[in-house]
Amino acid sequence: MEVLILLGIIAAAYLLIFRGNGSRKKGILDFRDRNNSGYSSLHKSNSNGYTAPNVHPLQKPSPKALRHRTKGIEHDPPPEVPTSKRLRGKAWVIDGDTIVVSNIKVRLAGIDAPELDQPWGKKAKWEMVKICKGQTVDVELTGETSYDRLVGTCYLSDQTDIGAELIKAGLALDGGRFSHGKYRHLEPKGVRKKLKFYGHWR
Missing domain, CATH: 2.40.50.90 (OB fold (Dihydrolipoamide Acetyltransferase, E2P))
Structure with missing residues (x-):
């Protein structure tokens, strides 16, 4: 009897693991799709077609990542205003x-x-x-x-x-x-x- 119960538990565990892998392969909603940095590879675009840089929240973005678009033309971010103005x-x-x-x-x-x-x-x-x-x-x-x-x-x-x-x-x-x-x-x-x-x- 104990053997049958043990076999049943193993079969159930195997079924859960198999179905979990299958959901990922079929593209079912899965928030674990990350890039190598651990940060989601999804990008967000605004109404001007600007795509936000893919930067880890704790990582300082590079100047290139901060470039923004205006009418299809990329611009560097503005410099800081000197205190003397x-x-x-x-x-x-x-x-x-x-x-x-x-x-x-x-x-x-x-x-x-x-x-x-x-x-x-x-x-x-x-x-x-x-x-x-x-x-x-x-x-x-x-x-x-x-x-x-x-x-x-x-x-x-x-x-x-x-x-x-x-x-x-x-x-x-x-x-x-x-x-x-x-x-x-x-x-x-x-x-x-x-x-x-x-x-x-x-």
């Missing part, structure tokens, strides 16, 4: 509203300039080069960030507002709600019709 140095121009000062990308506050691949975009860039060439630029940071850039108002050594000069040249517009109309009075007549095919702030 100021930068000073020669400027390297990227486009009509972005320059590099002290190795930090700066998005000019309160102006909206066309991108390089848009009408007037290259002309806006070269006007910015003309304004900044050979000049030392002072940046007063707002504390805000824009993608991989810090945001700030940029001045030449004689306190000329660089953004204002680009608007006067008819190659950028006042930044609307971001500038609270600060530069609107500097826009040349008819410039909004000329630059109507770009811009996101108005």
